[in-house]
Amino acid sequence: MTTIHWFILIGCLMLARGLAATFISRLPVTSSMVYLAVGLILGPMMLGMFSFSPTEQSHLLETLTEIAVLVSLFSAGVKMPVPITRKRWSPAIRMAFLSMAISVGMVAGFAHLVLGLPLGAGVLIGAILAPTDPVLATDVQVRHADDRDRLRFALTCEAGMNDGAAFPFVMLGLGLLGAHELGEFGWRWVAIDVVWATAAAIAVGLASGAALGRLGWNLRGREPKHEVLDDLVGLGLIGVVYGLSVLLHAWGFLAVFFAGVALRQTELILSGAHKDRQGLLVADTHDAADGDYSHGHNMPLTVSAEALVFKEHIERLSELTLVLLLGGMVAATDFNWRAVSTAFFLFMIARPVSILLGLVGSSEPMRVRSITGWFGVRGIGSLYYLMFAINHGLPGHLAQDLIQITVVTIILSIVMHGMTVTPLMNTLWAKKWRRR
Secondary structure, X not given: OOHHHHHHHHHHHHHHHHHOHHHHHOOOOOHHHHHHHHHHHHOOOOOOOOOOOOXXXXXXXXXXXXXXXXXXXXXXXXXXXXXXXXXXXXXXXXHHHHHHHHHHHHHHHHHHHOOOOOHHHHHHHHHHHOOOOOOOOHHHOOOOOOOOOHHHHHHHHHHHHHHHHOHHHHHHHHHHOOOOOOOHHHHHHHHHHHHHHHHHHXXXXXXXXXXXXXXXXXXXXXXXOOOOOHHHHHHHHHHHHHHHHHHOOOOHHHHHHHHHHHHHHHHHHHOOOEEOOOOOEEOOOOOOOOOOOXXXXXXXXXXXXXXXXXXXXXXXXXXXXXXXXXXXXOOHHXXXXXXXXXXXXXXXXXHHHHHHHHOXXXXXXXXXXXXXXXXXXXXXXHHHHHHHHHHOOOOHHHHHHHHHHHHHHHHHHHHHHHHHHHHHHHHHHHHHHHHO
């Protein structure tokens, strides 16, 4: 396919997605499923009009997935209900760290004992597949900044944190394969990759988001009126926070998510937002046309709210492009018993069991835990970790096995989770309304 063909194809998909948005929302079909179907038809599976090699294009694919995940994590962060409270955030934190660690261990054991992969490769594939995706799971995540649904909040918050929390396990897998320094008895991995990188990422994210929130608010409150370009400021915050985190050997994904959370919380606090019945801050929806901010009314626009629309457009474009390329990475022979069995073990056993164990003793209803255990969508984040591993010393003889398992798992996740999201969410909402 030539460049012109790609322009026409992507343009047609954009038009179809934009014009058929309402129609698609009523069907047990997601936009990712449509893009994937087009990719599979045009790719090596059927017509063979294009193909995309993950090994040959690993650096390009790592960059593309990195950008997509960063933007999505920031968007997730600014949509988080605030303030941060232990009661509301505790289940999501347990899912993002404890449940994910359990899932990594279970998948690693399966890969080592059943598939015969080395232990390091098993830990690595567990880390690649364990984090849920913030890009492809928008249908089950928080839809806007004032969304109060606890299920959507838990899934969004989990995806925001575990995309950074998975990094230590990726480094552990690479270390066991001889591609990363773990230190004697693993001391370096524990001290640097787990403790320091995680704590520093959260600190950088919270401090940067809060600082930008105060700066933007003070600039907008000046007379004469000071204009702030929210889209550029939001993207700038992502770039600065991620760059600082990498320089400090901290996990940038985690830092960007918490930067979004801190930015929104700071702006809401400065605006004098009131609390609703659930104790969550509610943004003032008044217009800022007259510039009078003296009594808490007519609040100036906020970076977190105004930049969100632009970020969601980037998310949609990233989803379209990367899922389309995903169809060009897979051939019929890739759907072998090793790849398919790993995917089903993850969906049917590892994910549900890890969620149930991680939420032991929590106040979440069993029905919500069960649905949460099912909606562990895998996607762009897993592709990023795979490309990161390939570009950071993953032995070539293991790379092909891990590519097959990861790509097939993502494809099956898009199809299986995509077909069930609308019926299950509609059922959940129907029960909620009947109780009310």
